[in-house]
Amino acid sequence: MLQEIEKLLVLQDRDQQLKKLHHEQTALPTEKKKLADKLAAARATADAARQRLRDNEVERRKLELEVEAKQGAIARFRQQQQGTRKNEEYQALSHEITHAESQIRALEDRELELMEAAEQLQAPLQSAEAEAKRVESVTREQTAKLEAGATGLSDRIATLEADRAAQAAALPEEVHDLYQRLFKQKGDAAVVPLEAEICGGCHMRTPAQTVILLRAERQLVQCPNCARILYRAL
Ligand SMILES: [Zn+2]
Known part of the structure; x- marks a missing residue:
C-alpha cells in the first residue's frame, strides 16, 4: 500500500471520529432542553393539580361566608319579628327567614359537593407531586451526566484535533x-x-x-x- 494511503486512512479515521464527536457536541443543548422541558411539564401538571385544589378551597370559603351572611340576616329578621306587632310584617319576615334557610341548605349542599371533590383531587395531586419529584431527580442526574459528558467531549476533541494536525503535517x-x-x-x-x-x-x-x-x-x-x-x- 502506498505510504500516503496509509497516512490518509489514519487522518480520515481521526476526521470521522471528530465529526461524530462534533455532532454529539452539537446535540447536547437539544438534549438538555428536552430534559428541562420534561421537568417543566411534570411541574406544570403538579401546579395545575394544586391550583384545582386551591380553587376548590377558595370557593368553599366563599360559600362559608355566604352561609354566615345568611345566618346573620336570619338573626336580624328574628329580632325584627320580636319588635313588630303587625301580623303582615311578621309573616313577611317569616317568609324571608324560610327563604334564607333554604338558601343556606343549597349553599351547604354545594359545600358538601366541593368537599367531596376536594377529596377526589387529593390522589391526583399526590401522584402529580410524586411524579414531579421523580422527574426532577432523574433529569438532574441526566443533566449532570450530559454536562460531565460535554467536558469529556471537549477534551477528546482537543486531543483528536492535535493528533489530526500532526497526521496532516506528515502529508x-x-x-x-x-x-x-x-x-x-x-x-x-x-x-x-x-x-x-x-x-x-x-x-x-x-x-x-x-x-x-x-x-x-x-x-x-x-x-x-x-x-x-x-x-x-x-
Ligand atoms: Zn466512486
Missing part, C-alpha cells in the same frame, strides 16, 4: 488539500477501498485501467465516477 500539501476537499464534499469518506472493481464510496464499477493503475502503486488513484481516492482492499 504532502497537495495530497492533504485533495483529501480535505473530498472529505468535506463527500461528507463520509474521501479514501475508500476498491473491492472487486467496485468503488467503496459510490459503489460503481470502475474501468480496468483504474484497477491497473491502483495495482501499480505509483500514484494516488481516484474513482473516475466520484473522485474519491481509492486503495486496494486486502
